[in-house]
Amino acid sequence: MTEREIDKRIAAIKGELAALGPLHPGSISRQYNVCGSPSCRCKADPAQRHGPYYQLSYAYQRKSTSTFVREPDLAEVQQQLRTYERLRALIDEWVALSIERARLRRVLRKQKSTAKIPRPKRLSLGTRRPSTHK
Numbered sequence: 538m539t540e541r542e543i544d545k546r547i548a549a550i551k552g553e554l555a556a557l558g559p560l561h562p563g564s565i566s567r568q569y570n571v572c573g574s575p576s577c578r579c580k581a582d583p584a585q586r587h588g589p590y591y592q593l594s595y596a597y598q599r600k601s602t603s604t605f606v607r608e609p610d611l612a613e614v615q616q617q618l619r620t621y622e623r624l625r626a627l628i629d630e631w632v633a634l635s636i637e638r639a640r641l642r643r644v645l646r647k648q649k650s651t652a653k654i655p656r657p658k659r660l661s662l663g664t665r666r667p668s669t670h671k
């Protein structure tokens with residue numbers, strides 16, 4: 538990729554980031570529970586346990602948290618999880634492109650500096666103040 542192509546892709550990434558909708562980190566697991574009622578059917582048969590319940594687990598600021606998601610909200614939350622994954626993918630790509638861009642610039646600078654014809658020492662005198670002649 539050229540520097541120009543990289544800049545173009547980064548601009549596209551920024552555009553996509555700005556258009557992202559609601560998002561949320563984490564993943565959803567399905568759970569079945571046994572209740573506290575001694576006479577309930579769930580006690581005897583694992584297939585008769587209550588549920589499914591949907592649990593959203595995620596880590597935020599290095600703390601793991603989980604919360605239950607109601608079934609009517611499931612599709613919306615799953616969409617938010619996908620949007621979060623997209624956010625992370627776009628950020629990763631932006632970072633990778635930025636590293637590549639910096640590498641390219643270092644190479645280009647090196648090529649320029651080695652291609653440059655070294656100035657003769659005499660020319661540096663020209664930067665001095667003009668001497669006053671009497």
Ligand SMILES: [Zn+2]
Nearest residue numbers: 571572577579
């Ligand atoms: Zn039960």
